Amino acid sequence: MRVLVIGGDGYCGWATALHLSERGHEVGILDSLVRRYWDVTLGVDTLTPIAPIAKRINRWKELTGKHMDLFIGDINDYTFLLDAIKKFAPDAIVHFGEQRSAPFSMIDREHAVMTQVTNIVGTLNILYAIHEHCPDCHLIKLGTMGEYGTPNIDIEEGYITIQHNGREDRLPYPKQPGSFYHLSKVHDSHNIQFACRIWGVRATDLNQGVVYGVLTEETGRDEMLINRLDYDGVFGTAINRFCVQAAIGHPITVYGTGGQTRGFLDIRDTVRCIEITLNNPAAAGEFRVFNQFTERFNVLDLANMVKCAGDKAGLKVEIQHLTNPRVEKEEHYYNAKNTQLRDLGLEPHCLSDSLISSLLDYAVRYKDRIDTTEIMPRVTWK
Amino acid sequence: MRVLVIGGDGYCGWATALHLSERGHEVGILDSLVRRYWDVTLGVDTLTPIAPIAKRINRWKELTGKHMDLFIGDINDYTFLLDAIKKFAPDAIVHFGEQRSAPFSMIDREHAVMTQVTNIVGTLNILYAIHEHCPDCHLIKLGTMGEYGTPNIDIEEGYITIQHNGREDRLPYPKQPGSFYHLSKVHDSHNIQFACRIWGVRATDLNQGVVYGVLTEETGRDEMLINRLDYDGVFGTAINRFCVQAAIGHPITVYGTGGQTRGFLDIRDTVRCIEITLNNPAAAGEFRVFNQFTERFNVLDLANMVKCAGDKAGLKVEIQHLTNPRVEKEEHYYNAKNTQLRDLGLEPHCLSDSLISSLLDYAVRYKDRIDTTEIMPRVTWK
Numbered sequence: 134m135r136v137l138v139i140g141g142d143g144y145c146g147w148a149t150a151l152h153l154s155e156r157g158h159e160v161g162i163l164d165s166l167v168r169r170y171w172d173v174t175l176g177v178d179t180l181t182p183i184a185p186i187a188k189r190i191n192r193w194k195e196l197t198g199k200h201m202d203l204f205i206g207d208i209n210d211y212t213f214l215l216d217a218i219k220k221f222a223p224d225a226i227v228h229f230g231e232q233r234s235a236p237f238s239m240i241d242r243e244h245a246v247m248t249q250v251t252n253i254v255g256t257l258n259i260l261y262a263i264h265e266h267c268p269d270c271h272l273i274k275l276g277t278m279g280e281y282g283t284p285n286i287d288i289e290e291g292y293i294t295i296q297h298n299g300r301e302d303r304l305p306y307p308k309q310p311g312s313f314y315h316l317s318k319v320h321d322s323h324n325i326q327f328a329c330r331i332w333g334v335r336a337t338d339l340n341q342g343v344v345y346g347v348l349t350e351e352t353g354r355d356e357m358l359i360n361r362l363d364y365d366g367v368f369g370t371a372i373n374r375f376c377v378q379a380a381i382g383h384p385i386t387v388y389g390t391g392g393q394t395r396g397f398l399d400i401r402d403t404v405r406c407i408e409i410t411l412n413n414p415a416a417a418g419e420f421r422v423f424n425q426f427t428e429r430f431n432v433l434d435l436a437n438m439v440k441c442a443g444d445k446a447g448l449k450v451e452i453q454h455l456t457n458p459r460v461e462k463e464e465h466y467y468n469a470k471n472t473q474l475r476d477l478g479l480e481p482h483c484l485s486d487s488l489i490s491s492l493l494d495y496a497v498r499y500k501d502r503i504d505t506t507e508i509m510p511r512v513t514w515k
Numbered sequence: 516m517r518v519l520v521i522g523g524d525g526y527c528g529w530a531t532a533l534h535l536s537e538r539g540h541e542v543g544i545l546d547s548l549v550r551r552y553w554d555v556t557l558g559v560d561t562l563t564p565i566a567p568i569a570k571r572i573n574r575w576k577e578l579t580g581k582h583m584d585l586f587i588g589d590i591n592d593y594t595f596l597l598d599a600i601k602k603f604a605p606d607a608i609v610h611f612g613e614q615r616s617a618p619f620s621m622i623d624r625e626h627a628v629m630t631q632v633t634n635i636v637g638t639l640n641i642l643y644a645i646h647e648h649c650p651d652c653h654l655i656k657l658g659t660m661g662e663y664g665t666p667n668i669d670i671e672e673g674y675i676t677i678q679h680n681g682r683e684d685r686l687p688y689p690k691q692p693g694s695f696y697h698l699s700k701v702h703d704s705h706n707i708q709f710a711c712r713i714w715g716v717r718a719t720d721l722n723q724g725v726v727y728g729v730l731t732e733e734t735g736r737d738e739m740l741i742n743r744l745d746y747d748g749v750f751g752t753a754i755n756r757f758c759v760q761a762a763i764g765h766p767i768t769v770y771g772t773g774g775q776t777r778g779f780l781d782i783r784d785t786v787r788c789i790e791i792t793l794n795n796p797a798a799a800g801e802f803r804v805f806n807q808f809t810e811r812f813n814v815l816d817l818a819n820m821v822k823c824a825g826d827k828a829g830l831k832v833e834i835q836h837l838t839n840p841r842v843e844k845e846e847h848y849y850n851a852k853n854t855q856l857r858d859l860g861l862e863p864h865c866l867s868d869s870l871i872s873s874l875l876d877y878a879v880r881y882k883d884r885i886d887t888t889e890i891m892p893r894v895t896w897k
Contacts, residue, residue: 286683
């Protein structure tokens with residue numbers, strides 16, 4: 134299939150592009166590269182030294198003989214987007230091309246507005262482009278498990294059947310997102326569902342959990358293909374961030390009690406989930422929702438796992454409870470379903486000591502690149 | 516109370532501003548006047564000749580001695596908004612200042628994007644301004660009954676208690692809006708609810724039905740205070756549009772079978788609902804939702820009522836079923852609750868023959884201003 138990966142220079146996007154190329158799909162990468170610019174504006178950087186996009190793509194071709202088209206530009210620019218789509222003629226679009234950090238969206242009003250406008254307009258543009266120029270194209274859109282928040286009932290996959298006053302309907306699952314970023318994904322979901330209903334667009338919304346790990350089979354093949362790994366207080370996420378902290382002797386920063394439970398998955402499962410979704414497209418007019426995570430953990434348990442692995446490796450690891458910069462429940466019920474991707478063939482990589490050890494090794498290897506002043510959270514929700 | 520009415524030059528906003536001023540509140544009007552410009556770009560106009568905003572306000576002062584501050588500018592411009600809020604120091608903000616037409620939002624991609632960006636950014640700016648400069652200010656935000664769509668279960672007011680797998684939670688009512696405009700209101704609702712949760716903002720979301728009528732006690736006092744009345748295919752809504760059609764011998768345009776059921780209210784109840792909400796503010800941190808309509812009708816029933824009143828008045832009224840330009844269910848369950856405003860004291864003006872007759876009279880009176888080429892729907896959802 135011809136697959137356009139929007140946001141293909143990012144953490145999940147790059148790994149996905151290579152994985153799909155390796156599996157024989159014709160892959161195009163579309164990216165504005167603005168994520169690299171945001172790093173510059175915040176004064177942060179990936180732990181791992183990532184190569185420029187053109188060099189990454191060239192190296193992939195040298196190693197595998199596989200070509201990937203590259204479109205550099207902003208999907209908020211409809212003329213550019215349309216031009217790329219007409220040239221590439223995708224059978225499927227994988228849309229990672231959004232501002233994806235909750236703290237970034239909470240920096241101030243400008244960042245909140247920018248996050249919502251960028252994400253919403255980008256997705257609206259893709260919907261119009263599909264409707265007007267490739268109506269059969271399957272949109273695979275990255276959502277987030279954070280759209281659901283932490284309700285006191287089981288979290289289903291996108292929809293819930295509600296009995297009420299003697300009647301019944303299957304309705305969109307109620308959303309209680311926890312940041313202006315997470316809200317933007319909820320807005321996207323509503324917009325996409327509407328486009329499916331009125332135009333017959335086929336779409337799958339992947340409500341992804343927190344991704345960890347840095348290596349996939351493809352990105353591990355060569356130093357030039359290395360994937361980004363964020364550890365800073367804005368873009369760094371649990372596990373990856375904890376491992377970097379442990380590796381350099383910085384206390385592991387747990388926000389509040391650490392009782393917050395979330396869904397997690399290995400980046401090797403992210404790329405596999407996208408592949409599975411691609412191979413099993415939504416029907417015309419269908420707005421399909423999969424919850425894309427493999428395991429649930431609470432944050433303190435994760436910190437303890439990293440501490441344990443670190444101690445074994447001879448590192449001296451401390452856990453530090455910080456005043457929670459976010460507004461979120463620290464003790465809550467959490468039971469989210471994730472059977473649909475499993476039913477389609479996903480075999481999860483569960484979080485293991487060896488994965489944590491390999492992340493610790495990575496962090497030790499690139500220790501000199503770490504800026505310890507960027508580790509603590511600087512953005513608060515209040 | 517000091518009440519800033521954003522969108523105070525519009526159909527509901529103008530009537531509300533006068534009503535609150537009459538009741539002794541200190542009223543400020545903030546409006547970009549862009550609605551008048553959209554009329555120009557579409558080549559449509561209100562049936563009634565509305566005076567420029569400054570003249571309207573002056574006339575009100577001449578008649579009543581009551582002053583209203585005027586701020587002309589765009590709430591998407593945060594500097595302007597902040598300046599107005601600092602100067603006016605509102606106890607409450609009534610927010611009508613959004614693009615409010617479903618067909619307008621469906622014209623093309625540009626109108627869809629513009630509607631969502633304008634509405635979302637405007638509301639985000641208001642939330643930040645309240646948070647940063649008047650945290651105790653009560654936000655009274657106009658939503659729409661169209662946020663709910665037409666689920667097969669009863670529609671509650673904003674929230675629904677769900678029993679699921681042996682557990683229970685009260686969650687935001689699932690939304691299935693029917694246009695990019697209606698979607699923008701759903702996005703607003705999610706954003707406001709989040710701001711209430713994290714910042715302690717007090718807000719009431721008024722999910723309003725379709726408003727009809729043109730006169731309120733205040734706008735009826737003088738020709739110079741006359742309110743707008745839209746009959747065109749983009750901004751005209753049922754009842755008002757039907758009456759204008761009947762008055763000039765144009766067939767009443769029913770979309771599809773006319774089995775679509777919606778909530779409706781008289782504009783005299785709109786202004787009263789706002790007053791009631793103002794006098795009973797939400798608690799700090801509360802995101803309160805009222806369904807603001809008084810009666811339910813299906814579109815064909817309304818058309819028949821107008822035909823009946825028109826026939827009595829000696830007009831020859833025809834009903835024409837058009838191919839539905841929208842994508843919506845034409846036969847569906849619809850049972851929406853609306854008890855909260857009643858419990859706070861709303862005494863509804865029910866739709867009556869005399870109201871319809873007065874609308875017909877209005878339409879006959881301003882017959883010469885009608886452009887019959889603007890009546891048919893020109894925007895389709897497909």
